Amino acid sequence: MIFGLHPLLLVTFLPLVGFLIILFLKAEQKNAIRWTALLTSLATFGASLAMLAQFDPARGDLQLVYRTSWLRVGGISIDFYLGVDGLSILLVLLTTFLTPIAILSTWSAVEERVKGFMAFFLLLETGMLGVFLALDLVLFYIFWEFTLVPMYFLIGVWGGERRVYAAVKFFLFTMFGSLLMLLAILVMGLQAGSFAWNDLLAQRQLFAQTQLWLFLAFALAFAIKVPMFPLHTWLPDAHVEAPTAGSVILAGVLLKMGGYGFLRFNLPFFPEASLQAAPYMAVLAVIGILYGAAVSLMQKDVKKLVAYSSVSHLGFVMLGIFAFTQQGLAGGVLQMINHGLSTGALFLIVGMLYERRHTREMSAYGGIWKVMPILGALTLIVMLSSAGLPGLNGFVGEFTILLGAFGSQVLNSPYFAGAATIGVILAAVYLLVMFERVFLGPVRVEANLSLKDLNAREVITLLPVLVLIFWIGLYPAPFFDLINPSVERLVALVQSMAVLAIH
């Protein structure tokens, strides 16, 4: 209990408090609105740390559970049911960590309709936290769809030139995926008489016959969100048009809802179907890794480049998840965090350049390291983290995933990991090309000569991310300590099913 409130309730709904305060502020009070949003999100981060303090990392099961009856539909109870474990706690922390950073990045970037922007942003935070904490499937679905709305407006109102196209595409594409999931949720709930996660888990024998279809229904929704090849084309458009803060959250948190969904629902509910689907998912993951890297290299718009790099990076996550080994799964969870940090930071950097030059075409830059040495140095570190340089966070995730996939008995072939390892080479190619085009070489464009280096606020925006990049890279043990017990449980659960399936 924190201030007499359950910690998960506090974490989830604290952003709404800020949202309400902002509603009562006048639109002209831009700074008051900004500070309200920032302080609220910081308080939420604090609350999530308090949640972490009460979390027992030695246990792999769901903790800090809050459950109360909410609705009754046709004799089936829909609960307001929250809980956290090693699969979700880092994602919750990532959300509360990135939100204040994203808000700080809008300080001078968003000048129009600040009130609406911040209001949507805090709504979005509550939605995302709800997704990671909800344990009732209907509640989960509500939060899941709920995140679409503020993001739709963030892209559609504060976005770039083709914002409406991008926003509609984002909305319809992801909505389409989740409808089948809703259907699957209803089928399961009606069959089992409950929508609660652990009730469904306990009764999963009920779905033994239909599990392949149910698996596919969930998987479609999650695969679009990840996004997995070939369902990724909404992402580049959404990113290019989204405002910086929107991109940070989109790449940093929203995509992770897909990977998390697989971990929370697909694997434990439908273990046999998951095992069956594993080689196909792994093929798509590996294609995503290589394809995303190749397409990324050809982009002229730096934001598109980073967007396609996400397709590649999240391919690693999916490969780790469907390797069904402890290393693969734990690496997959950590790599979601890593991608949130590195790609989030890359989008922040692109935003900082955009704010100065109002273009994202790489040809408009070149030689920026010379005029902006601080930004150059910080970008270098973030770029290397994204390229998986050992000693920084990205390597730890990629290495454990590849190691786990290499010896996976489910995939039963080292070629998946072997091909994915080529992605490590290709990542270096597109990232170094990006760094070269933007930061190296001579300054070719007159307007770049007078660029001002980062100000204190911008450095503060990036600094916390950099600290984590080094921390996870050099000493990831505390993070794995949080992840490992839950992953062990998950592996044991899936493996026990695999054994049953064979006998």
Next chain:
Amino acid sequence: MNFETVLPLAPWVVFFPVLGIILNLLFGKRLGEKGIGVIASLAAGLSFGVAALLALGLTGHPEGGTYHLLRWLAIGDFTADWNFRVDTLSVTMMLVVAGVGTLIHIYSIGYMHADVRHEGDPARFRRFFVFLNLFVAAMMILVSADNFLMLFVGWEGVGLCSYLLIGFWFEKGAGGIANAQAAKKAFVVNRIGDFGLLIAIFLIFYNFGSLDFETVFAQAPQVAAVLPGVILAITLFMLLGVTGKSAQLPLYVWLPDAMAGPTPVSALIHAATMVTAGVYLVARSQALYQQIALAQDVVMWVGAATALFAATIALGQYDIKKVLAYSTISQLGFMVTAVGMGAAVAGMFHLVTHAFFKALLFLGAGSVILGLEHGHEHAAAHGSHTEEGHHAAFDPQDMRNMGGLRGKMPLTFWVYLIGALALAGIAPLSGFFSKDEILADASLHHPAVYVVLTAAAFLTAFYVARQLAMVFFGKPRSEAAAGAVESPPVVTVPLVILAVLAAVGGLLNFPTTHWLEKWLEHSLYGVQPAKFILSVALISLAVALAGLLVGWLIYGRKPLADARQPDPLARPLNGLFLALENKWWVDELYQALVVRPYLRLAQFLAQPVDQGVIDGLVNGVGNLMRATAQSWRRIQNGYVRSYALTILLGVVLVITYLVLR
């Protein structure tokens, strides 16, 4: 010195350089160039001090030990720790890295003082020393690692430093971008090698259950007995990493371009230390390589082929540093051959002496370049006959612009001569002994390799003579060369120290005492006592002298008259010399075979596939929806009569159905 007392100092070989980085980042701006240089040099020097203490500790406890610092990764049955291995092999590497490294730090204070002004950005002085300290830290992680994963951290870490330092003047070079591109090329080519090393690491883990050196090497014979194919795969994938880092065929192509980095970088990273990491890795992993004869043969032949191949290219180069770069590739080939044959001590011996004489040669070349830049600026300032166009095009590294520097820079000349003769393998300089040990081993077991290496040794002596003649003899062929002056003591003192080491380094494993062998046999697997074969020694000396003589006859007796005169070999060798000058067109070949096809593929995927097919399908579904809706909308026309008609039709259809069923 008690081993147990000095062992906990081991991590400080890394911590001191890291401390240097932090101090320079925090206070460097206020301290100025002197302060920055002193801090960075002290950091490297203290690292050397720690290595020396560890070496002293090892004298009484030569089997060494491991210092556990921190658990790094632990997931399921996989663990990897930050463990520092202190044994005679790792400490030898530490001593070389920190020893040569410290000298090069000191040299850089003088060199970079001039260089940052010549390049027009004095503020970048600090960045250079931060990168240099970072390199020492990463290299120390590499050599002190006790498991393959920690080694990999250092392995890629030094690659990063290489990238940063090649591209140090990232806005310079041809088109303003050549340096940055050279840096990128180095990183990417090394990543291709690292791909191999990563696969090797995965294979090791799944077949040995661990990545710790001791555990893996102890099981090597048993695993090899059951799964020889696995050991072969491990060693060959590892070799791919070695060819990247140690610039061997087919991945050597990045090293010549790496000369875009400032000269101290070429000396430290691209000659003395980093590029030897591959040799170190194979030496360290002898327990794996010696299980499989085929693996050894492949390594040996890759090394021997590289030694000869790179030596031929060195003949046709005009850039003083490019000659040295190809020479480095060639000499690394000697080392790789040695560790491939199982003569790991000989390989390590050559690694150490090469570090001395090649660092000396690069720093000497740097001194020459400084001299020429000075002469060039002097001439330009006095505005004598320099034309405008000539000014921009002047290349202070082109040996055709040099000549006669013996008199202008006497100290540089003498130390350079020592380094050059050591490289050529003239007794009693260090290179003679170490190269001879490799040749002797080859002559006993692999006669074909022996012949190839001897041919490479001949070419080595030949291009050494060519370079000495073009740079130091004859008459100055440019105003810059005529106006060159000797470099300041901060530059020349490290040169003199290195010259002494290059001269007497042969004592380390002198044929009678074999100190290095007795030192390393505690940590190297399967060391066979080296044999000194007088006939081989005499032949190699004769070959070296012959090479020098032929080189002198062609280039020294009748020196080039002016900078535009073609190479005397260009006409008699005709097409062959063109091939040498163009480096056998290997870069062009890789462009055509790898780079351009990949770019075409990527373009194909990005445009027709991604935007066309995949996104086209998505938008197609959307458009289909819209089109369907459009056509259905026509039915909703609001006329009661058409609705009535529809209802009627429906009723008829239903009734027909009911009647006919």
